[in-house]
Amino acid sequence: MRIAKLLFVPTTIGALVVSSDSSVVAGSATANLQVTAAVSANCTITTATVAFPAYDPIIANASANDDGTGTVTIACTKGTVATIGLGLGANALVSQRRMKDAGTDYLNYALYLDSARTTIWGTTSPNLLTPVAAPDKTPRAFTVYGRIPSGQDIPAGAYTDTVVATVNF
Numbered sequence: 001m002r003i004a005k006l007l008f009v010p011t012t013i014g015a016l017v018v019s020s021d022s023s024v025v026a027g028s029a030t031a032n033l034q035v036t037a038a039v040s041a042n043c044t045i046t047t048a049t050v051a052f053p054a055y056d057p058i059i060a061n062a063s064a065n066d067d068g069t070g071t072v073t074i075a076c077t078k079g080t081v082a083t084i085g086l087g088l089g090a091n092a093l094v095s096q097r098r099m100k101d102a103g104t105d106y107l108n109y110a111l112y113l114d115s116a117r118t119t120i121w122g123t124t125s126p127n128l129l130t131p132v133a134a135p136d137k138t139p140r141a142f143t144v145y146g147r148i149p150s151g152q153d154i155p156a157g158a159y160t161d162t163v164v165a166t167v168n169f
Helices: 002-024
Strands: 043-048 066-076 083-086 097-100 106-112 140-148 165-168
Touching: 043 165, 066 083, 066 165
Parallel strands: none
Antiparallel strands: 043 066, 066 140, 083 165, 097 106, 106 140
């Protein structure tokens, strides 16, 4: 009986050693895992009202234009080239922008790209604003220059219009 026990123990230990050695000598392999992402060009647009001072058709604005400013702000993905257009508004007559009172009266106005108020801001070239490519994602504000021409004979009241601002990228 003793002999059987002795033979069993070395055999078991030998089997464990062989089993342990075979995992150490196992090979290895590598592979490259590709990681990709697409960054899309994107822009957002917000506006701040073009608020004109009170229009006085009798004295102040009988012969002087009424000028005001507003803002269009865009934020775009870095490097994105965009254009900004301003529609004619809800009350336009052909290409003339007009604000409307609560009744049937209209007050003509224009929106410009430049502070000299020489280039109308519209929806097609050359009347689009084309800023340089976005240097980063920080919002950039652009001034809208407005003008109500002098000499309009209109009744007192509150006049408004809604113009759609569009950023294309």
